[in-house]
Amino acid sequence: MLLLAVILHAALKQVPAYDSFVEGGKDGFQMAVSLIPYLVGMLTAVSVFRASGAMDLLIQAIAPALALVGMPAEIAPLAMIRPISGTGALGMMSSLLEEYGPDSFIGRLASTMQGSTDTTLYVITIYFGAAGVKHIGDALKVGLAADAAGVAASVFIVSMIFL
Amino acid sequence: MVHYIWMFLLGAGIVTAMFNGRMDEVSEALFTGAEDAVTLCFGLISVMVFWLGIMNVARRSGLLDTFTTWLRPAAVRLFPDIPPDHPAMGYILSNMTANLMGLGNAATPMGIKAVKEMKKINDNRDEASRSMITFMALNTAGLTLIPTTVIAVRMNYGSSEPAEIVGAAILATGCSTACALVIDRFFHIRRTRKGKG
Numbered sequence: 001m002l003l004l005a006v007i008l009h010a011a012l013k014q015v016p017a018y019d020s021f022v023e024g025g026k027d028g029f030q031m032a033v034s035l036i037p038y039l040v041g042m043l044t045a046v047s048v049f050r051a052s053g054a055m056d057l058l059i060q061a062i063a064p065a066l067a068l069v070g071m072p073a074e075i076a077p078l079a080m081i082r083p084i085s086g087t088g089a090l091g092m093m094s095s096l097l098e099e100y101g102p103d104s105f106i107g108r109l110a111s112t113m114q115g116s117t118d119t120t121l122y123v124i125t126i127y128f129g130a131a132g133v134k135h136i137g138d139a140l141k142v143g144l145a146a147d148a149a150g151v152a153a154s155v156f157i158v159s160m161i162f163l
Numbered sequence: 164m165v166h167y168i169w170m171f172l173l174g175a176g177i178v179t180a181m182f183n184g185r186m187d188e189v190s191e192a193l194f195t196g197a198e199d200a201v202t203l204c205f206g207l208i209s210v211m212v213f214w215l216g217i218m219n220v221a222r223r224s225g226l227l228d229t230f231t232t233w234l235r236p237a238a239v240r241l242f243p244d245i246p247p248d249h250p251a252m253g254y255i256l257s258n259m260t261a262n263l264m265g266l267g268n269a270a271t272p273m274g275i276k277a278v279k280e281m282k283k284i285n286d287n288r289d290e291a292s293r294s295m296i297t298f299m300a301l302n303t304a305g306l307t308l309i310p311t312t313v314i315a316v317r318m319n320y321g322s323s324e325p326a327e328i329v330g331a332a333i334l335a336t337g338c339s340t341a342c343a344l345v346i347d348r349f350f351h352i353r354r355t356r357k358g359k360g
Contacts, residue, residue: 006220009221010220013224013225020222024218025215027268028208028210028214028216033204035207039203044197045173047192050192051180051189052175053179054176054179054180088165095196095199102320102321113335114312115314115329115332127298128278131275136291138296139291139296142300142347143300145346150339154332157331162331
């Protein structure tokens with residue numbers, strides 16, 4: 001649908017659609033390839049953490065508290081890393097999808113969480129850093145509070161839709 | 164911050180492995196982890212190329228601009244400090260559009276320009292203005308309609324319905340964006356009260 005709309009609009013405006021596609025596609029290629037070193041770093045770290053049993057210890061430690069709010073403990077490390085590191089969260093999500101399957105409850109919850117929020121620290125550092133704003137006021141508090149709300153909303157919504 | 168987390172994951176992993184004798188599993192995890200990451204990125208290439216290609220067509224044909232005009236009324240309300248025809252507003256709108264379409268990398272340069280313009284409005288002071296904090300709230304809440312990367316990763320792990328989480332993600336992102344805006348207003352009101360008192 002969306003694809004058809006884009007193509008029709010391009011035809012109407014007589015835009016060189018194929019050239020534009022290739023040009024944009026190059027960016028996509030570079031983006032995916034430039035992710036490799038980040039993801040190798042993060043995914044190995046997450047795999048080591050998981051294989052050593054440290055992940056299980058962490059999950060066991062926090063499970064009782066999270067059970068109260070109906071949040072699976074397996075997802076907690078992802079929720080914690082999400083506002084801090086985008087690739088870290090991507091690595092964490094990938095390893096969750098691999099372990100539990102993308103169509104499991106945990107897999108869906110992880111995907112929703114990853115897709116519904118952005119890396120707060122990264123956004124704040126990059127935007128304010130580049131513009132030379134030193135006193136960030138309440139930006140960090142607002143961002144982190146929104147992340148918490150996003151996690152809660154993800155758990156609630158995914159439970160409602162897929163359970 | 165990321166450095167500490169990374170070192171913690173590796174360090175804690177290796178120490179735990181020493182205690183419960185899982186050194187073999189850990190060294191295997193190192194290699195499979197690295198391999199998985201590369202396979203994953205190659206899986207991402209197809210989706211990323213296709214999606215960004217299509218979006219570039221939409222951008223060239225002006226379809227994204229049409230979308231931007233729909234957003235304008237909302238943005239004018241969200242940022243009362245910024246004159247509607249100021250360049251800052253234009254950058255904010257492009258940033259919002261790019262984010263909504265899942266073009267995170269295209270959104271970043273627009274966002275930086277938007278903050279720079281907002282700084283000019285704020286007499287070039289090096290503290291965050293009200294609009295900047297609202298803008299951050301919007302961006303960190305990650306308002307997006309199409310989470311491209313997530314869909315690509317799900318495809319890569321053989322999901323039967325890679326896009327099924329889109330609805331849930333939109334709802335969740337709507338909630339967190341709404342919360343971000345409410346919290347932002349709350350802090351703003353608190354700041355103005357403090358200023359007066």
